[in-house]
Amino acid sequence: MKLRRRTAMLVVAAAALLGSVEAQAQSTLRVAPETLTRILDPHFTTSFTTRDFGYLVFDTLFAVDDHFVPKPQMVDTYTLSDDKLTYTFVLRPGLKWHDGQPVTAADCVASIQRWATRDSMGQTLAKFIATLEAPDAKTIKLVLKEPYGLVLDSLGKPGAPVPFMMPERIAKTPGNQQVKEIVGSGPYKFRADLFEPGVKIVLEKFTDYVPRAEPPVWASGAKLAKIDRVEMLGMPDPQTQVSALIKGEVDYLERVPADLLPLFDAKSGAKAEVVSDLGFQAIMRMNHLQPPFDDVKVRQAIALAVDRAQYAAVVAGEPKFATDCAAIFGCGMPYGSKEGIPPHDLAKAKAMLKEANVDFSRPLVMLHVADAPGIAALGNVTRQLLVDLGFKVDMQSMDFQTFATRRLNTKAVSEGGWNIAHTTNSVPDQGNPLSNPFMVATGAANGVWGWPSDAKVEELRLQFAKATDEGARKKIAADLQARAYEQVLYLPLAQFTTPSAWRTSLQGVLKSPVMMLYNIEKK
Numbered sequence: 001m002k003l004r005r006r007t008a009m010l011v012v013a014a015a016a017l018l019g020s021v022e023a024q025a026q027s028t029l030r031v032a033p034e035t036l037t038r039i040l041d042p043h044f045t046t047s048f049t050t051r052d053f054g055y056l057v058f059d060t061l062f063a064v065d066d067h068f069v070p071k072p073q074m075v076d077t078y079t080l081s082d083d084k085l086t087y088t089f090v091l092r093p094g095l096k097w098h099d100g101q102p103v104t105a106a107d108c109v110a111s112i113q114r115w116a117t118r119d120s121m122g123q124t125l126a127k128f129i130a131t132l133e134a135p136d137a138k139t140i141k142l143v144l145k146e147p148y149g150l151v152l153d154s155l156g157k158p159g160a161p162v163p164f165m166m167p168e169r170i171a172k173t174p175g176n177q178q179v180k181e182i183v184g185s186g187p188y189k190f191r192a193d194l195f196e197p198g199v200k201i202v203l204e205k206f207t208d209y210v211p212r213a214e215p216p217v218w219a220s221g222a223k224l225a226k227i228d229r230v231e232m233l234g235m236p237d238p239q240t241q242v243s244a245l246i247k248g249e250v251d252y253l254e255r256v257p258a259d260l261l262p263l264f265d266a267k268s269g270a271k272a273e274v275v276s277d278l279g280f281q282a283i284m285r286m287n288h289l290q291p292p293f294d295d296v297k298v299r300q301a302i303a304l305a306v307d308r309a310q311y312a313a314v315v316a317g318e319p320k321f322a323t324d325c326a327a328i329f330g331c332g333m334p335y336g337s338k339e340g341i342p343p344h345d346l347a348k349a350k351a352m353l354k355e356a357n358v359d360f361s362r363p364l365v366m367l368h369v370a371d372a373p374g375i376a377a378l379g380n381v382t383r384q385l386l387v388d389l390g391f392k393v394d395m396q397s398m399d400f401q402t403f404a405t406r407r408l409n410t411k412a413v414s415e416g417g418w419n420i421a422h423t424t425n426s427v428p429d430q431g432n433p434l435s436n437p438f439m440v441a442t443g444a445a446n447g448v449w450g451w452p453s454d455a456k457v458e459e460l461r462l463q464f465a466k467a468t469d470e471g472a473r474k475k476i477a478a479d480l481q482a483r484a485y486e487q488v489l490y491l492p493l494a495q496f497t498t499p500s501a502w503r504t505s506l507q508g509v510l511k512s513p514v515m516m517l518y519n520i521e522k523k
Contacts, residue, residue, distance in 0.1 A: 051162055150465060227521060366394065
């Protein structure tokens with residue numbers, strides 16, 4: 001009896017030892033994003049971390065390369081009818097969901113329909129769709145009411161919300177509700193059992209994923225899972241992140257403040273590098289539903305008071321990483337323009353506020369993201385600007401995830417609403433009138449937080465969508481920028497880049513406006 005008990009104990013010990021050895025043998029990439037999302041539904045939020053998480057777990061029908069050309073991703077072949085109205089997409093063979101079920105066209109139809117309720121470019125595409133159906137398990141048929149040249153661009157847009165595909169049963173979840181199950185068909189699968197909201201997101205290599213043959217370029221091409229496990233870790237303090245990287249406790253940092261770059265010397269075992277040359281746009285958004293910014297004259301006064309040089313000086317922590325670009329659709333982008341940009345005129349701004357009879361006794365509520373250094377720096381500059389103009393400012397500090405929820409509050413300030421806030425977005429996301437979410441001007445019903453409403457902007461966006469000539473699109477985009485500044489839909493404050501950092505043992509880090517964590521390997 002004692003011999004059998006001892007033998008059983010030895011078997012258990014051996015199994016535990018084997019499991020420990022296997023865990024040690026498994027390669028792990030530990031990543032510290034700027035902020036760690038608690039929302040995992042990639043259609044539900046514009047959070048960068050959710051988007052980056054989504055690129056690991058989910059896949060897309062198309063994806064753009066570094067020249068903004070849409071390339072097939074889950075799609076194998078596609079055709080367009082001579083009248084430019086019918087797109088027929090055939091899925092790649094062998095696509096599987098992480099639960100082992102095959103990917104079907106019906107799954108993709110439901111996913112497109114759900115995404116289109118959440119995304120500005122998707123909403124525009126939906127206006128042109130006559131029918132969207134799955135004639136068989138591998139075929140998606142999209143029929144337009146009239147020609148629309150941005151179908152593939154819409155299905156391949158790189159920015160959040162990305163048109164990620166989900167199983168039909170999950171994609172049937174209404175867009176205003178978060179999905180309760182995270183199942184994709186991408187190179188990594190989500191470990192729900194190891195998820196610690198705000199602390200850790202764990203993903204494991206999906207061995208049944210078959211990457212494309214083309215090399216990875218931005219979100220297009222092969223998604224090569226060369227590392228077995230990815231852990232996204234919540235480390236809100238940049239100094240802590242950098243210290244952990246140098247000690248080898250983490251492998252990759254999404255963003256590094258400029259004042260910490262000197263720590264990456266030859267002995268640190270890590271390096272810092274800009275992976276997105278187009279960078280980010282710093283953004284001021286006023287709440288168009290609440291006074292005083294429901295008055296266009298007050299918004300125009302703020303636009304005149306803004307000195308972009310001050311924002312460019314602080315947003316990246318180092319002036320060489322930023323420019324005071326005021327182009328709505330981004331500098332260096334196809335639709336970059338100088339139309340309608342107001343000059344800096346503080347005296348005129350003060351006079352306009354006086355003419356508007358602004359009630360300066362009522363404090364402005366500013367939502368202040370304290371755990372993202374770049375966004376926090378924007379708020380500090382704006383607070384002083386508003387004080388100089390005569391306003392009282394109630395700066396309410398919070399983490400980004402709290403901000404992502406709080407900014408959706410359309411109620412009065414006394415009921416938890418707000419007046420002004422800041423964020424950043426990748427320049428490619430801002431790059432055209434349909435993908436730029438801050439150009440949606442449909443009010444509170446279907447708009448983006450801040451909720452501007454302007455029929456002329458919506459008319460011009462529709463004209464842009466219908467235009468078949470690139471020259472015509474550029475003219476419309478310039479007109480849209482002029483109108484956006486006239487109504488002050490939002491204010492671009494600067495355009496900037498931010499270095500990422502990683503251990504020198506990593507190879508294959510992709511240049512991209514999105515944090516792509518596949519293709520990386522450890523040497």
